[in-house]
Amino acid sequence: MFSKKKLIASLATSVALTGIGFVATSQVDSLIGTSEVKASYAWVNSYIEANNITPVGIQYRQGTFNRWIPYENGVGRPEGIVVHETATPGATAENEVAYFNNNWKKLYTYVHAFVDANSIINIHSSDYGVWGAGPTANAKYVQVELCEVGTTDQFARSISNDAYYIASKLLQYGLPMEPGKTVVSHKQTGTMWHETNHTDPDGYFSKWGYDMNQFNELIGKYYNNLKATGSVNGAATKPSTDAGSDNNNKVEASNPYKGIVDVTDPEGDYVQLLSFRADGSAFVPTRGLADKTPWATDQQKQYKGHTYYRVSTNEWVSDYYAKFTASK
Ligand SMILES: [Zn+2]
The missing domain is CATH 3.40.80.10 (Peptidoglycan recognition protein-like)
Structure with a gap:
């Protein structure tokens, strides 16, 4: 793992490499410039969706x-x-x-x-x-x-x-x-x-x-x-407003893992994610979450003594960085 302090990504690069609301964590060689740029994230639009x-x-x-x-x-x-x-x-x-x-x-x-x-x-x-x-x-x-x-x-x-x-x-x-x-x-x-x-x-x-x-x-x-x-x-x-009016929505509403995680990294400026392989081993994906942002989650899993909350198809955030609030 490289140091988080060395996060260097141009705005254009991070937008191109990541989805909305995510932050590129891959280190970019400083051939063009070395200034750290605050990554762009659209947590509001992601949160609305x-x-x-x-x-x-x-x-x-x-x-x-x-x-x-x-x-x-x-x-x-x-x-x-x-x-x-x-x-x-x-x-x-x-x-x-x-x-x-x-x-x-x-x-x-x-x-x-x-x-x-x-x-x-x-x-x-x-x-x-x-x-x-x-x-x-x-x-x-x-x-x-x-x-x-x-x-x-x-x-x-x-x-x-x-x-x-x-x-x-x-x-x-x-x-x-x-x-x-x-x-x-x-x-x-x-x-x-x-x-x-x-x-x-x-x-x-x-x-x-x-x-x-x-x-x-x-x-x-x-x-x-x-x-x-x-x-x-x-x-x-x-x-x-249709919530609860049919079977699919009832299943969703009763899922105890459905809710919001608020993520914070006390040391860095983005929050690390973890992905899992079919054999259960883990690896760090090439993007993280912007610091101090809320994320929708619908699944949890245990790994090495920590609870991980799912925030995308195969990207999970540790309870070390995340505070979970279940949906009502
Ligand atoms: Zn005005």
Whole structure:
């Protein structure tokens, strides 16, 4: 085993060699460069998929904003969506809706929708523009605010809801999914038109190990699935609300090994995995798990006095690094 401290992999290499959420652990010879690069991982998207998280429905309410501003291309003709983040820890979508309904005249700001882990609340018709990101962007885009939450599970749920709102609006207006064009962060609008200096949602995303590229991947998945099947998961996946309604799901629900493992390596920056051969012997695979990430698991096995939790077809993490929480 090489030292973990010598983990050297370029971002491009680690993404190419590993699946989503995994970290390349193979040592790369330093012919090009020796700087250590924090590996990219998309634990949020993996977590949403592994836990069958599905978005809630969009609530449509009429807020107090009484300006009916056509977009530059006309009423009902937005060109895309701006992704915002509220920068107000703990404030729910309901809190934000009440606040902006009461204060938009003073604040000179209003958006179409607020999203948190439990709700998507649309408060102004997206056929008309709002005041969220400077005049040029306001004349082009639907605008949605993501609320700040406190746990990884809430973050994943809020991201799923936000991606669903965005994908739904793109489809409603017959727009393609084009990152940087039809889906832009508030930060990107500032870079393009220099009318605001906000950098959301990037800073908040990065606190959760997330970024716009990963978010665009999820939006793209939802967009394609919604377009093809009307469901964010595509036709093949049953909605999570079906749990317990048939035999397969009953078996899954009664599996005591099904749950989440939170993995941490106190010494390193990724968590080692183990794979097993048919004869029961073990070997270290060429990828590990990003430090401090949650993983869905469905099987356990004992090996050399430790419990191992399965996180992929043949990759297991030791109880030395993992804390298991059974599904309810
Ligand atoms: Zn913003």
